[in-house]
Amino acid sequence: MRPIIAEIGLVLYPDCQLSAIYGLTDLFRIAGDMAQSVDGDRSPAIRVSHWHQENGEIVCVQDSHPDPDHALTHIITPPSLILPDHMRPMPEFAGWMTDLHGKGATLCSVCAGAFLLAETGLLQGREATTHWAFAQTLASRFPAVQIDADRMLIDDGDIITAGGILAWTDLGLTLVERLLGPSVMLNTARFLLIDPPGRTQQPYGRFIPRLTHGDAAILAVQHWLQATDAKVHGVPDMARRAGLEERTFLRRFRKATGLRPTEYAQQVRIAKAREALELTRRPVEQIAWQVGYDDPSAFRKLFQRVTGLAPHAYRQRFGVAARQDAGSTEAA
Incomplete structure (x- = not known):
């Protein structure tokens, strides 16, 4: 079987x-x-x-x-x-x-x-x-x-x-x-x-959250992070959302998801940034701010660490707008 x-x-x-x-x-x-x-x-x-x-x-x-x-x-x-x-x-x-x-x-x-x-x-x-x-x-x-x-x-x-x-x-x-x-x-x-x-x-994997681990308190925090784009992702806020003491929350979150809470929130936010780079021509600085990063330089470093590409290179390779621009150039 x-x-x-x-x-x-x-x-x-x-x-x-x-x-x-x-x-x-x-x-x-x-x-x-x-x-x-x-x-x-x-x-x-x-x-x-x-x-x-x-x-x-x-x-x-x-x-x-x-x-x-x-x-x-x-x-x-x-x-x-x-x-x-x-x-x-x-x-x-x-x-x-x-x-x-x-x-x-x-x-x-x-x-x-x-x-x-x-x-x-x-x-x-x-x-x-x-x-x-x-x-x-x-x-x-x-x-x-x-x-x-x-x-x-x-x-x-x-x-x-x-x-x-x-x-x-x-x-x-x-x-x-x-x-x-x-x-x-x-x-x-x-x-x-x-x-x-x-x-x-795309050759780069998507962030696929673990949702079938059976821990209802952690699952509620995961749904909340996804629904709010992880804009609020401090451990105290998450622990309160789960109704758990911080140390217990950290242990159970890592066990359920395989990631620390801050890493998980970063994955959610980078996934949103990848989507914006693929589908829009918005400047990288604006996308960084929209997904919750005030420092564009720090965002670029984190994005490259997570995806393997700098934001500009990622857009050139996978962005719909970039492909449209290339097609227009070839037609000319």
């Missing part, structure tokens, strides 16, 4: 897009087959389950690895076949997802699935994306969500949102890379004849 690396739950809410449900199911199976072709039965497998509401309860109706015991690590809300204006509130699903997020599950949405994800309240103060045609409706219904409909996928660690109706392929490949590695992701994309997500081809 191959080891299960993750269980991904797909939400079968009313009028959801079944092509996304079954497309993701197939994508994860193909990715598992790709991994097995290289490493055999030592390779990990992704368990995929489908969840439906019956009589007020959320129940599993399909399972790639049938077992009454579930350990959901990811939840995906797919696109809808009806316009968001006609989507009814789904408090049972929202409550179920909130509970799982509190236990360490990563929540994901595609297109109009962001409306169900937003019902949890966990998108408040965070960036999220959805289909461009639904952005205004999402903003009016959930004004605390920072919506960026120009982006196809926003990976915020414990919450991932994808934009277009077919962006389930971007989300699926992003999760495959996270769980099975970039080589399996690229082989899966080639087999399916779909483009890999632009950022997933």
